[in-house]
Structure formats: C-alpha cells, structure tokens
Amino acid sequence: MVISKKSSRVIGLAFSYVLLLALIVFFTFPFVFMINKSFMDRIDTSMYPVRFFPRHLYLDNYKGIFEVEMLRWLGNTMYITVFNMIGTPLSSSLVAYGFSKCDFKGKRFFFTMMISTIMLPGVVMQIPMYVIYNSLGWIGTYNPLTIPCLFGGGAMNVFLFMQFMKNIPREMDNAAKIDGANALVRYFYMTLPICVPLILMNVINIFMGCWNDYMGPLIYASSSEDKYTVGLGIYYKFIVAGSEGSFRTPGVKMAIGVLLALPSAVLFFIFQRQLIDGIMIGGVKG
Amino acid sequence: MVSLKSNGIVKKSLKVIKSSYTGWLFIMPMILGTILFCAIPFVQSFILAFMDYDMMRPPQWIGIENFKAIFTVDFREVWGSFRITFIYAFISIPVTMFLSYFLALLLNRKIPGMMFFRVLIYLPCIIPPIASAIVWKDIFAPQIGIMNRIVQAFGLPASDWLSSASSALMTIIFMSFWGLGGGMILWLAAFKNIPVDLYEAASLDGASKLRQIFSITIPMSSAMIFYNLINGVIGSMQMFGSFLITDNGGRGPDNSLYFISVRIYQEAFVSFNMGYASALAWILFFVIACMSALLFKHSKWVFYGEDM
Structure with a gap:
C-alpha cells in the first residue's frame, strides 16, 4: 500500500501532537495536582489510594490562609517589591545613559569593571555581605533587600538598557543639547520615555524575582516574625518541620501554594511573548 | 618652565574634569555599588577565610587553620558534600542538556499552537520555589504520595523518594526535569539565529530532516551548547535545591542531600562559623573555576559564527 505524501504528513503531525500533549501532561501535572488538592476536604486528602480529583469543590482551604498573618506578610513583600520596581530601572537607566550617551575619561575602564562583576561567584560573596550588613546594623531590616538596587541594579540590567539606548539616534540628543537642555533633562524627558517598553519588562521581572525570593528574606529578615515576607512566612508556617498545626492541613498547604504561584503565573501568561523574548535575548548576548 | 608645565597639567586635568564630570555623575551609582557590594566583600571574604569569626567576638586571625581543618579532621564530611555535588552535576548536566535539546528540536516547528505548548513547558520555571x-513534598511523599501511585500503575515498585538515603539524590535529579523548559528556551533562541538558507540548500541536496539536525542544527548551535554547559557546571555545583524540600535544612536522610552549598549555608548562617564557611566557599569557587577552565581549554569544537 502506498501512502500518499499528504497523508503521511498528516500522520506525522498527529504523532507530534500526541507527543506534545503527553509532554504537557508531564509538565503541568504538579500544578494541576496542586490546584485539585487545594479543593479537597480532609476526607479526600486522607483517602488511600490517593485521589487526583476532589469529590466535590471544597473552598474552606482558602479560608485557612487568613488564619496566618497573610496581610502583614503581603504588606512587607510589597514594600520590598515596590522599592525594587522603582529603584532598579531608575538606577540602571541612569548608569546606562552615562555609558551610551556621555563621553568621559575612563569609560572603557569603568565598563570593564562593571562587566567583570558578573563573574563574581555568588557563593563567595554571600558571607561577607552578611558581615558588612551586620556592621551597618541592617540585619533584621529590609535594607539589604532594597538599598543595593539603587547602585546600578546589576551589570546585566545596565547592559540591557545600554543595548536599548544604542538604537536611539544620537542626533536627537545633540539637537536637544543645542536647544540648551542639560544632560539630566535629556535623560529624564527624552531617553527615559523611549525606554518605557524595556522598563515595563524590567518591572515585571523584578516583581517576579522579589515575589519568588525566599533566600534574601531568610538570611536578612528572619529574626522577628513581624518582618516575614509572604515567602518566608509560608516557609516557616507551612514547610519547616513541626509546622503541622491544626489549620495546616494538606488542603490548606496546597491552597497557599496556589495563591503563591498565582501572581507569577498570571503575569507570565499576559506577557509571555515579551518575557520569553527577553530570556532569549539575554541568552544570545550572554 | 616648571611652573608653566605644572600649569599645563592643571589646565589639562581641569579640561578633563569639565568634559567628563556629567558622565562620571551618571555612572556614579555603579562605581559606588561596585566598590561597596563587590570589591570590598570580595576582598573581605578572602581575609575571612583565614579568620575565626562567630559574629559575637571580634574576628581573630588564625592563618590556614580553617583550610587545615577542612582537609584533615572534617575531610570525610566535606568530601561527602563534594561527592554528592559532583554526582549530581555529572548526571544532571548531560541528561538535562540532552533532554532539553530534544525538547527544543521538537518544539522548533511551525505548527499551530506551538507558542501555547512552549509556554506550558516553561511554566514550571516561573513558579516560586x-x-x-x-507540592513536591506532597507528590513524592513516601508510600502514600501520588507519585507512588503513578509508578505502581506502570508496574514499577513504590519508592521512598526523598525519605531514603538511597533514592533521595535520584529523586532530586528527577525533579529537575520539570525545569527543562528553561534550557529549551535558550536552545530555541539559538535555533532562531541559524540562517534558513542552510536548510534550504540542504533539502535541495536531498538531505533528510535527521541529517539536517546533525549536520546543521547541532554544529550551528554549538556556541549555545558550550554556554549551557558552562552555566550547567556553575549552577549545579552551587545546587541548593534540597534546602526547601527536606525537613532538616537541606541535609536529607543520612546527609544524602547535603550539597556543598547547603553545607556552606549551614556553617555560615546557622552555626555562624563565618571564617570556616568562607574557606569552604573559596574551595568551591576554586573547583568551579578549574572545571570551567578545563572546559574552555577543550572548546575547539565550538563554532562562534563567521564574524568572530
């Protein structure tokens, strides 16, 4: 039997879709399970063998979230997040403007200095940073998680802004210079508005970074309970051994996991194309 | 004459300052940041490695005592952590690279709905740790977890997963497969940069799709393969993922998940042996640097494109 070229292509396509669907089942399985289990009552979660679907929709798990100080944690997280969302793009773009639009002595030297900080190993830096923050009296405050973003926001980020500013014609800058606008005015009223798409991406990435971060708060702000961020609070109240209190049923744990994952997931779905493009650009340039 | 010359220098430097100060002011945050948050800590970390410092009493210079302890009394323990980390790196890097490359090849086609599939595969990478x-602790619970029900449905024996020293490390490697989407995105970016006419020429010459993958796609993405390989080494040598999913601060059953980064964290931020932890950190850094240097030395196979 001779299979025509067209039908063999259809078979191939069908085969790809089956394979892709199997992959999707694999990759989304943990989240589907988490969501399902967040709607299970105590009888469902203690059944054996394990249930995958809840027998009926049980919503009380989501009430369990408010038995911890979720609102305070949320406020703390928001403080850190908003600070970084404003500070990082501002300081990164400031430094990037200096590098791409100003001429000054030592430009090459300072640029090399900045780029070489990318190679500093995180594992070596983390300990002396703690010692320094401690001597500044910053341990137990949010300063270690906020203040550093005012100092350039990281070499990679500055580099991204520089790449973006490279495409802004220099004539624009020169024209404004002739009209008497000083560098700060040119930066703030001309360059920054053009960079808005990049700033938007930056802000989303920073939000996701701060929201997902648990290491930073754990090291610097775990000494008192009223400093807990969302991630840290959940870590101490729901993950650490001995946190099996009356309201921390498996269902409530899952509900809290869903809630924690939700903001990042929603943002990712809205801005998927830009975010993936951003990752790709970072990868190719790096 | 002398005064005239020095006058010239003053004039010249005044001119430099005048023409440069705006630029300097703009990059000032970066200069300060580099000094405060990079240069000073970097130097301090090196000094700390030769000190005894518990954050209570003032630091004390003890020479190479920290290193001596690591290589004598504590050697078995420290080597245990390095051994786990090496095993993890040597298994997970090749397997994850191969699988994510395969995934990228599969998703690098123009068929309807591809973006949707890519997004869902990448999704696990953006979920907060x-x-x-x-969810991992629940899925991989010993005996009653759902993963045991799944493997039993396939006729495989149930496992204790993270709760047994013999299976914990393999479970962590298995879990890392859900992060394959991160590698996949980078491969897809590399594929995008391969000129289409190469494929057109190849298919005119009658090369099969499989042949095109081996003769065009793989060689043309070798720069990205190398980049991912280096990143894989740096990342997996600093593996910290066991910290959240174990009940004992990342040690795992019988220290079977006590990666070197977890050990450094425990020494520094739980026991406050800052000096000792710094010494460990420098040893780890040295090992990573050596591994990267070795890879760079044997990187003749990497093709960076014709313009370089």
Missing part, C-alpha cells in the same frame, strides 16, 4: 516545595 516555595510553592514548588509544597
């Missing part, structure tokens, strides 16, 4: 930890 804390949320993942909650």
